[in-house]
Amino acid sequence: MKPTRKSPARKKTPVKSGAPERPKRVRRNPERLIAAILNAAIEEFSNHGFSGARIDRISKRANTVDRMLYYYFGNKERLYEAVLEEVYRNLIEEQRQFVPPEGDPVNGMDELITHMWEHYMNHPEFIRLVMSENLLYGRYIRQSEHIKQVSFPLVRIIDEILKSGKKKNIFRPDADTNFILMTIMSMGFFYVSNQYTYTYWLSKELTPNLRSDAWLGHMKTVIFDHLMVR
Known part of the structure; x- marks a missing residue:
C-alpha cells in the first residue's frame, strides 16, 4: 500500500484590518x-x-x-547661548584662515580691512545678534565658557602688522592695536547695522547694496591717514 502524499500547507494571507499602516520612523x-x-x-x-x-x-x-x-x-537661554557660540566660532574660523602677505605691512593692513568688511557684509545676522546681546548688557556672552576660552586671531595679526610697519618706519610709532581694530570694526559694523536709519536722513544711495565699495575705500583712507608716517 502506497503512502498517502500530503499536499503542501498554504501560507495564510494576513487579514488587513482596514486601518492605515503607521509609517516607519526614520532615524535622523x-x-x-x-x-x-x-x-x-x-x-x-x-x-x-x-x-x-x-x-x-x-x-x-x-x-x-x-x-x-x-x-x-x-531651554531657550541655553539655545541662545549656543547661537552666540556658533556665530563667534564662524568669525574666529574665518580670522584663522586669513594670512597677511609677509614683509608688506601696508598691503597686509589693506587686505585685513577688506577681510573684516566682507565678513560684516556677508553675515548681517552676526551684527544683529551682537546688537541684541549688547541690549542684554553682554549677559550670555559672559556666561559662555566656550567663548571665554578663545581669543580673536585678528588682535595678534594686527599687532604683528603694526610692529612690522613701525620697524620699517612706515607706520607711526604710537599706533595702537586695540584702537585700530575698534576703528575698523566700528566703521564696518555701523554701515551695516544702521543702514535703515541713516538712509532715512542721508542719501539712499549709501545703502550697502549700492555704495559698499565706496565705503570700504573710505574706511581704508581713514585708517591709513592715521597710520602712515608723514
Whole structure:
C-alpha cells in the first residue's frame, strides 16, 4: 500500500484590518539635526532678538518638534547661548584662515580691512545678534565658557602688522592695536547695522547694496591717514 502524499500547507494571507499602516520612523542624524536647529535659531534670534524669539518658529524652520530643541539644548537661554557660540566660532574660523602677505605691512593692513568688511557684509545676522546681546548688557556672552576660552586671531595679526610697519618706519610709532581694530570694526559694523536709519536722513544711495565699495575705500583712507608716517 502506497503512502498517502500530503499536499503542501498554504501560507495564510494576513487579514488587513482596514486601518492605515503607521509609517516607519526614520532615524535622523543627530549632528545634522543640531546643525539645522542652530541655523534656524540664528535666523530667529537675529530677526527677533532674545525676547521676541519663539521656540515653535525655530522648530518649524528646522523641520523638527519643540521637544527636540529642549532635548539637545535644555531651554531657550541655553539655545541662545549656543547661537552666540556658533556665530563667534564662524568669525574666529574665518580670522584663522586669513594670512597677511609677509614683509608688506601696508598691503597686509589693506587686505585685513577688506577681510573684516566682507565678513560684516556677508553675515548681517552676526551684527544683529551682537546688537541684541549688547541690549542684554553682554549677559550670555559672559556666561559662555566656550567663548571665554578663545581669543580673536585678528588682535595678534594686527599687532604683528603694526610692529612690522613701525620697524620699517612706515607706520607711526604710537599706533595702537586695540584702537585700530575698534576703528575698523566700528566703521564696518555701523554701515551695516544702521543702514535703515541713516538712509532715512542721508542719501539712499549709501545703502550697502549700492555704495559698499565706496565705503570700504573710505574706511581704508581713514585708517591709513592715521597710520602712515608723514
